[in-house]
Amino acid sequence: MAVEGSAGDLIKVVSLLGAAVVAVPLFKKIGLGSVLGYLAAGLAIGPFGFKLFTDPQAILHVAELGVVMFLFVIGLEMRPSHLWSLRKQIFGLGSLQCLVCGLLLTLVSIGFGFPLAVSFVCAMGFVLTSTAIVMQLLGERGDIAAPRGQRMVSILLFEDLLIVPLLAIVAFIAPPALDASAVAAPSRWGVIGLALASLATLVAAGIWLLNSFFRVLANAKAREVMTAAALLVVLGAALLMQLGGLSMAMGAFLAGVLLSESTFRHQLEADIEPFRGLLLGLFFLGVGMSLDLAVVGRNWQLIVAGVLALMATKAACIYAVARLAKSSHADALDRAVLMAQGGEFAFVLFSAALGARVIDATVNANMTAVVVLSMALTPLVVLAHQRWGPRIAESMEGVEAAQNQQASVLVIGFGRVGQIASQGVVARGASLTVIDNDTQVIRDAQNYLGFKVYYGDGGRSDVLHAAGAHNATAILVCVNDKDAATRIAQSVRAECPHARVLVRAYDRQHAVELVKTDGADTVIRETFESAMKMGYEAMLATGATVEEAGAVISDLRRLDDERFDLEVAGDAFAGRALLQAGLRNGGKRDERSVQAPVA
Template identity: 40%
Template sequence: MAAAGGSEFLVDAAIYLGATTVAVPIFKKLKLGTILGFLAAGVLFGPHALGLLSSGDGVSQIAELGVVLFLFVIGLELSAPRLWSLKRTIFGLGLLQMLVTGTCIGFAFETFGWLPRGPAFIAGFALACSSTAFALSLLEERGELNTPFGTKAFSVLLFQDIAVIPLLAAIPFVARGQSGEEGASMDPLVIVQAIGALILLILVGRFLLNRYFRLVAVSGSREAFTAAALFVVAATALLLAEAGLSMALGAFLAGVLLAESSFKHQIEADIEPFRELLLGLFFIGVGMQLDLGVMLANWWIVLLGAAALIIFKGGVLYLLVRMFGSKHTEALKVGGVLSQGGEFGFVVFSLGVGRGIFDNEFATISSSVITLSMVATPLIMMALSRVRTKTSVPTPDAPEDEEGEVLVVGYGRVGQIVTQILRGSKVSVTAIDNDPVRIETARAFGAKVFYGDGTDMHLLVGAGATRANAVVFAIDDAKVVAPAVAALRERCPKVKIIVSAYDRLHEMELMDEEIDIIIRETFESAVLMAKRTLGFLGLSDGMIGEIEAEFRDRDRDRLMAQKAGDHHSGQERLDEPFHARTKHKKAEKHERREELVPEDA
């Protein structure tokens, strides 16, 4: 779409954003996923349909940052304990799936003369990858992510995410070979530069990154922390790009190096909006490159290709999962949910066209095959929905000797005590706090505490709110608790929520929210102090218990009346003696009166 001067960028931006707000909600409503929504928007508004956007080249470099951020977040999720707990399925089942599927498809492309050897195997391994976003969102929507087959599917996807890094890194070398620059790929200086960049990145990540984020976090500026996260991604991507490697590889390694950092969840939450928007922009660009004329002219190839991909990938996965000891139903579902092509296929074919290893027709047909296989996946899972999955398994991160999982938001006076008791009770506890000094001290004692804004829903989800049995809010800032609780309840309707209220007014405010338990911060300690004082004054435990119960009833009645608008309710009863105490006084008077009566009266 033509536009004068600098306004062209604004026109394109408006169309991109408008297309996103129209197409994505429709596809999400149809449970087809946001990726297909972005692709549909690109096809519809691109040069081969309505023509509102004439070319995807203008945004391709910006959109590629979406892929970089995506891989950075994948790296953040690859902590050592998680990898170790799933090592057999990740590096056994996942590796075999990629090798068998990618090699067979690549061999077919070369054998039938569709591609030379190098590009053939790049394309084969690209099609061997499934859609991480698509498959995981399907499993989460259906509540099957933590079932046995869901865990195996996740493990395969995890290995595919790892395998994509060398696949992307191989594209420039294959491109040099195709253009007759074989010697360039073996230049010793290039290899030395690449190894040096990797070593430098690992050293910086190991010894400086965590300190850098701690320094920024101490400033208390959320904007500065977000800028720091984006800077790290951009700098690491640029470092490896200058060394002749993939930008995505640099971002991925930076994520892995920060996977054990106390700042990982806040980093992920800050990057999430940029990642989603830029990745969406990338998929819109991919959709714009899909030539509808080529698709329609080769519709039978697209249809047969999608069917062949689904049947072959699903069949390979079924056989491999059975080899790893799973039953028929589990293997069938793993094959079904991972039978589609993935978003990395779009990435590889788009980059391949840019590097000259694929022509536009082949990339368009291949991307169309992936798109059609994605559309078919929800239908396949609906057909398999009658195959019931048996018992759920614990989430991979939870040790076997721990019972339940709790997220504690706020690691101050209250949060620390709650966490200590839960840890001693063999409960898996993750805590969130915004004081980097306090976090560093807590982690030195073995506590699993992460830096971040505990009211940010992206961060809470990343920290495990969606799989937690309970979430405890122990935040000192009273005004931010109610909105955070409301957002959490909307996202996680079944989770138990326990909240520490700052004072009486705060408790009345929280009563409007769907909270399971509200504990007024000073109330319980004050009641305990009063009970101990009454004990020193000689009252019996039974008497003290009756007084406590009556006081709690009075306070609850007064709180409910004040919540209803009667702010002075119950004032007249503040000095009224408790019934238990009055009854005791009467009994004492009666005993003294009996003592004064002579025995012979």
């Protein structure tokens, strides 16, 4: 019997993994995204598909830890100073959006014929946006750190906080207990006190205990214990907040924020990431399983009308609030599309309302179906918006365009190469101007490196002159795009013939192209020098002396220069022959191996 039970459990695990492995790549391949893939897979293997699972709530209960871990990882990226800078967005923008959406959605629910208390619960459940879906979609397109992404994160954080007073309101509006002997509910002041105590305990532990705790474990040099400790911190923080009546996700987020300045931050993120991704996928699978097709079939007109009415009303409210907060039309529309669905905390609110007899089982089933369908529709709506909606203009918040700059060196592109290449110039005391056309790179350089970077496209002559290129003695083109680098180099050469132009080449062919078009005085292949250094160290590791390794590297450099000159001259075949000869002879030229091709 035990073996049969183990086999049955293993079949379920294999089914979950198999459904995800098949559905998610397929849905991503056809452009529908991973979230919809998980939802469809859950629906297929759930009680209303192939019936491999009959209790989706059990899956959801475990899978909520994926949302918890996701919020922990996000918290690790939110330093307290940065979070404090978002306080107006969290409490100002968040509260305004929740208030407006809650009021209008309540009116929509009343329009469907529900009493006021039921309408309020249904509306506020739909106000609570799906943190998992929005964060996943923002992460897939790389917008979490962008200003528009930060505004959405701020609103989601406020909505996570909102679940606490909403649960208290549900208890307050619940009808009196039928059993006169029932134990009296705890006072509201007691609930608030417990929540504050839990919050204070978590903050105190984060400030005074966690860093010392991880330092001791790091000194023990037990890798698996560090992973266990990372899970302990996340789950312990979530449990502490849950015991205090707060959101588990909020507890994990706060733990991440408290550890964001820690030297162990990157290690913690690496330890949590595999669990986060797997459990978050499991959460979406559980949501797909929980879609009760029988309820949808019986009440499909009410449910479809509810989904359309609630999503349209919420989207309109979000758009209006965003425009009121001076967001652009495209930015406001993007936020409305991403946040128009109900969320996972709606299930918590509906369950509490059902237990308190504020809503009945039919309303609970219908509203759960409405929320799940809204979550399933969101990736499709986002996809349609991306294809046919207006493009979002890049935010210029905190970014300044170059104007009338005077410097002896101009750096175009401030990624990993530009940052390193500029250090020698700065150390020598030369004046420096840096431009980049990625606003996030500019903000990061200012916030984390203390470097002033201006916005501009180095391929435009007006931008080059505004950045002071006409006064520069050297111009470094360090962009991570070979086509853009070629275009910028040619523009720089035409506009600033007096300056020495140094260009980062993507690869050998790009370097040949730059030399052929006379786009640069010096071409630096981005992997060549590091590869030479690695080869030098590898020879030393195999027993070569410093002199022997140095001689081989010198021969390889000479051979590479000869090959490069041949390729620039258009004799690629001879260049390849030289490369083969060098590989066979350790950098020493063999005339017999190249004589025929050269001729």
